[in-house]
Every structure is written in C-alpha cells, then in structure tokens.
Amino acid sequence: MFEALCDQDCLTNEGLPRGRNFLFGGRSSLCEPRVWDICESEVENDFDIEEAGMTRNNLGGNGPRNNDEEVIQFEGIVPDSPNSENPVDLVVSVTEGAESYQVANASYNGRWHDFMKVNVRDNTRAFLDFSFFDSVTGDAVELEKFVFTVYDIDQQTDPLVQRESFCIDDDEYHEYIISDSSTLLVTEQAESCAGGEGSSVVFSSTRAGFLCDNPTSSRLGVVTCDQCQQCLDDEERLSQYFPINRADRAVLIAFIGPQTKFSIMLDVECENCNAQPSGRNFVFGGWSELCDPTNSTLAPASQPTSSFNLEVKQMAVFGPGGTELHFDSAGTMLIVGNELTLSYTFESTVPLEVETTAYLTDDLNESHGPPDGFTFTRTDEFAESYIHTSTESGTDARADDVRAAN
Numbered sequence: 042m043f044e045a046l047c048d049q050d051c052l053t054n055e056g057l058p059r060g061r062n063f064l065f066g067g068r069s070s071l072c073e074p075r076v077w078d079i080c081e082s083e084v085e086n087d088f089d090i091e092e093a094g095m096t097r098n099n100l101g102g103n104g105p106r107n108n109d110e111e112v113i114q115f116e117g118i119v120p121d122s123p124n125s126e127n128p129v130d131l132v133v134s135v136t137e138g139a140e141s142y143q144v145a146n147a148s149y150n151g152r153w154h155d156f157m158k159v160n161v162r163d164n165t166r167a168f169l170d171f172s173f174f175d176s177v178t179g180d181a182v183e184l185e186k187f188v189f190t191v192y193d194i195d196q197q198t199d200p201l202v203q204r205e206s207f208c209i210d211d212d213e214y215h216e217y218i219i220s221d222s223s224t225l226l227v228t229e230q231a232e233s234c235a236g237g238e239g240s241s242v243v244f245s246s247t248r249a250g251f252l253c254d255n256p257t258s259s260r261l262g263v264v265t266c267d268q269c270q271q272c273l274d275d276e277e278r279l280s281q282y283f284p285i286n287r288a289d290r291a292v293l294i295a296f297i298g299p300q301t302k303f304s305i306m307l308d309v310e311c312e313n314c315n316a317q318p319s320g321r322n323f324v325f326g327g328w329s330e331l332c333d334p335t336n337s338t339l340a341p342a343s344q345p346t347s348s349f350n351l352e353v354k355q356m357a358v359f360g361p362g363g364t365e366l367h368f369d370s371a372g373t374m375l376i377v378g379n380e381l382t383l384s385y386t387f388e389s390t391v392p393l394e395v396e397t398t399a400y401l402t403d404d405l406n407e408s409h410g411p412p413d414g415f416t417f418t419r420t421d422e423f424a425e426s427y428i429h430t431s432t433e434s435g436t437d438a439r440a441d442d443v444r445a446a447n
Contacts (some may be wrong), residue, residue, distance in 0.1 A: 042199075043254075046255075059376050061234070064298060070084070071291060075419060076126070077186055077215065077295070077297050079141045079188065079215075079216070079295045079332060080218075080332040084186060084187060084188055084327070084328055085122070085123050085124070085184075085185055085186040085187065086119045086122050086123075086124065086129070086184045086185070086186065086187035087119070087187070087188075087328050088116075088119065088131070088159055088187070088189075088325050088326065088327030088328075089118060089119070089120060089327070090115060090152060090155055090156060090326060090327070091154070091155045092117075092120070093113070093115040093117050093118040093120075093144045093152075095113070095114070095115055095116075095151055095152050096114045096115075096116045097109040097110050097112050097113060097114040097132075098113050098114075098150060098151045099111050099112065099113075099189075100112060100113050100120070100133060100134070100135065100142060100144075100147075100150055100159065100169075101141065101142035101144070103142065103143075103147045103149075103150075104144075104147035104150075105146040105147045105148050105150065105244050106146075107185070108294070111134070111135070111386060112132050113132070113133040113150060113151060113159075114130060114132045114133070115130060115131045115152075115157070116128070116176055116321065117128050117129070117130065117176055118130060118131040119131075119173075119187075120183070122182070122184065123185075124182055124183060124184050124185055124299070125175055125177070125182045126175075127175050127176050127177040128176040128177075128387040129172050129173050129174070129175065129176065129182050129184065130173070130174045130175075130176050131172070131299055131428075132171075132172045132173075132174060132217070133157070133159070133169055133170070133171055134169065134170050134172065135167070135168065135169060135170075136168035136169060136170050136304055138171075139168035139235070140165075140166065140168065142161075142163040142165075142167045142168075142169075143165040144160050144161065144162055144320065145159070145160055145161070145162040145163065145168075145319050145320025146160050146320065149322050151178040153317040153324065154256075154258065155258050155259060155326055156192065156256070156324045156325055156326045157324070157325045157326070158322050158323065158324050158325075159307065159322070159323045159325070160320050160321070160322050160323075161308075161309045161321055161322075161323060162192075162320040163203060163309050163311040163314045163319050163320055163321075164309065164310070164311045164314060165308075165309065166306055166307065166308045166309075167303075167306065167307040167308075168234070168235065168304065168306050168309065169304065169305055169306075170302050170303075170304050171189070171302055171303050171304070171305070172301060172302035173301055173302065176322075181301040181302075182184075183298060183299035183300060183301050183425075184296070184298050184299065184300065184301075185297065185298035185299045186295075186297060186298065186331075187295075187298070187327070188293055188294065188295050188327055188328055189293075189294045189296070189303070189325065189326075189327065190259070190291055190292070190293045190294070190325065190326045190327065190328070190329040190331065191207050191244070191291060191292050191323065191324070191325055192256050192287070192290070192291045192324040192326060192329070193250060193254070193255055193256060193287070193290055193291070193322075193324045194206075194207060194225055194244055194246045194290050194291065194292070194323075195246045195247065195248055195249060195250025195290050196247075196249055196250065197248040197249060198249040198279075198282065199250075199313070200246075200247075200311050201311075201312040201313045202311060202312075202313050202314065202371045203309060203310070203311050203319070203321055204245065204246050204309070204310045204311070205245070205246045205307075205308070205309060205321050205323065206244065206245040206246070206307070206309075207243070207244045207245075207292070207305065207306070207308075207323070208230075208234035208242070208243045208305065208306040208307075208308065209234065209241060209242060209294060209303070209304075209305050209306070210233050210239055210240070210241045210304070211233055211240045211241055211242065211339070211340045212239060212249065212306075213237065213296070213303045213304060213340075214294045214295065214296050214303065214340050215296055215297040215340060216241065216295050216338055216340055217292055217293065217294050217295070217338055217340075218243045218292070218295070218331050218332060218338070219244075219291070219292050219293075219331065219338075220286070220288040220289050220291075220331060220411075222286065222288075222289050223288075223289050223290075223292075224246075224247050224248045224290060225244045225245065225246065225247065225289070225290065225292065226243075226244070226245040226246075226247050227243070227244055227345070228242070228243040228245065229241075230241050230242070231245060234304075234305070234306040235306070237333060240337065242340075245410065246294050247400040248282070248285070248290065249282045250285070250290070251271045251272070251279075251282070251285075253269035253270065253271055253272070253273065254285040254287060254290075255266065255324070256270070256287050256324065259326055259328060259329045259330060259333070260324070260330055261286075261287040261288040261291065261329065261330045262287060262288075263284050263285065263286045263287070264283065264285045264287065265283055265284045266280045266283040266284070266285060268281070269283065270290055285302070288330065288331055290330070291329060293328075293329055293331040293332065296350060302424075305345055307323050309321045320334055368379065407435075428446060
C-alpha cells in the first residue's frame, strides 16, 4: 500500500489535484555485500606450519631451546602471500607488559604434526602476540584475509582439575566460526581479555579430552570408544565421554586485516590442583574444516548486537556411593537413584549472569563443580520444579523435561 499525505491545499492553481511519484527498482547500493565471505572464497594467506622452518623455540625464555631468542618462530609459514614480495614468518611472543608466561613442560612447545602447540601451566594465563615479518628483510608485514584455528579445547574428566579457555578481544578479529553442535561455552565479555576497556569473547571447554582425540591434521572427524585405547582399557568408566567430534572442540577465527599481528589469551583453570605442577597444551593451525557460513559470528565491532546460544552440557554431580555422574552425549544429565532428569537451554543477546536451583532427592550427596556462571544447590526434599533468575535484561531462558521418573 502506498499513500501520499497532504495536510495543505492539495489543489494546483488550476484547481487540479496534486500527486507524488513512487519509484521502484531491483538491487541498489543499500544492499552491500559482505566484506569477506570466508567460506565462499579462498584464504589469501594460509598458514603452512608443517612445511615452515621452526627457527626459534624458546617462548618467554622457558625453553626447550634456551639459547634462542624468547619467541617461537616459523620461517615461511605463508610461503606465497599477496601482501609480501617474500615469504612471511610468524613470530609468537609474550605480550609486552603482560604477566609472565609459565609453562609446565616446555618440550611440548613448538611444532606438532600440522600444528603449533603451546603448553600453559595450571592456574596461569598466557598473553601471546602472533606477529608477521618478511622472511628476507625482517620488516613487519600487514596480512589480509587469513584464518587461525584453535583446536582441541577440552578438559579433565573432573572439570575442577583442569579446564581450558581461549580469549580474543573483539577489535582483533572479523568473525569466528564454530560447529552447529559445538561443546564450547561461548562467553561475550564487556571487557578485554586482560580485564581492561573494550570487549572480548571467551571459548571454554565443557567436555573431557583424551590423547586419542587430539587432531593430527585440519581434517576433523569423530572418534569412538573402540578407536581409543584409553577408552577400551577402562570402558566402563570412560565410554560415557564418547563419541568425540573434534570439530565441536575447535574455533576458527577470521581476520580481514590489514594487520601486522593479533593477540590472544590462554587460560588453564584448576580448582583442585595437586602440588605437582601440571599444565595443558593448546593447539593452533590455519584453515580447518569448520568453515560453514551458517555457523559464523561477526565480531561485535561489526555486528553490535549478536546472539549466541549457551547450552549447559556438563555439570559435576556425585550420586550414591560417591559415583560421579555426567551429562550424556545428547546433553542430558541422568542421575541414578530416583532418576532425576535435567535438560535445559539458555539463549541470550548479552552475557548471562544466572542463578539456577534444582531440587534433588536427599539420598544424593552434595553436588558441586557447575560450569562458570551457574550455581547448583541441593535441598532435602524433591520438588518437580526448576528455578531460573537472571540479573540481565533482554534474556530468555527455558527449562524443559524436569521430572522424577518412577
């Protein structure tokens, strides 16, 4: 429907009615194409870690090559870049002014198959810069349209022992891609990774990992219990953690540039650490099979209000006899005894701060170890109810299928 309003005298001097013309057409400049359709075009600067020469390996002065400069350097990691006449080197260093980088075992640092690996000690954070230089001149190089994948973000079977997180500031990247069934907890923060001004996004593990599910190439796949010797050796206890889809534990970060570097933060949370120092390995690469345009999320700098799904998929609860219980692969917690079943999903356009309470039967021990941002308490009487409160506006939460089975 089109309408031409006229509050004044709508007649011309000749007494004829006035009118307006409406114009129509097809495509116009109002419909701007996306700056870079990552999954629909080639990456201009792909990392070739396997073929690059690792010329230095002494990140933060922790070794293993203690006489090297205090960096990890891959020579010619981009052998043919449209942004440089010569091959491009990647230099990884500790961010200037950040807390010192601590390692549990420096021998894990460096190249591993098609990837780069960095070991981080329990209860420490590593702030790292990834910088690009001309292999011949040593000058900084501004790269455009490149991607960086963080693989194998996982944890111990007891999430209170070790849990991995990866953080990047929103002004560093263009968008990120995770799988539709990702097990990562994605948290959007109204502060930088270092806790200062700005905003950032954190990707945290929610599922246990094993040596057998560590990727060895960018081709991601599913690992079943019968493909994992660790699981076969203790199938009764470990089979609940399988199958493992490697893609669900990875995130692809896309950078549009031009930029000479990007910075990240790695964190290993550990509440019940023992006295013996330990750590976790973070695995990085370039292009990966995560590329699916339906899964991408623009950085808030380009998309001020971005929605994300936060699905609670793991919570540590101890049942009768001290048996530790977990969510199954479908994201449902099954508790023996009175067979209480919990299944719930949260969705928000802002970072969630929620308090939840579930009522359990009194023959269950005290539960503990919920994901970050959640509390899980016990009462002596069972009630068929689920309580959700939120301190943020504009959120939506729902609880489904909370019941006691006969």
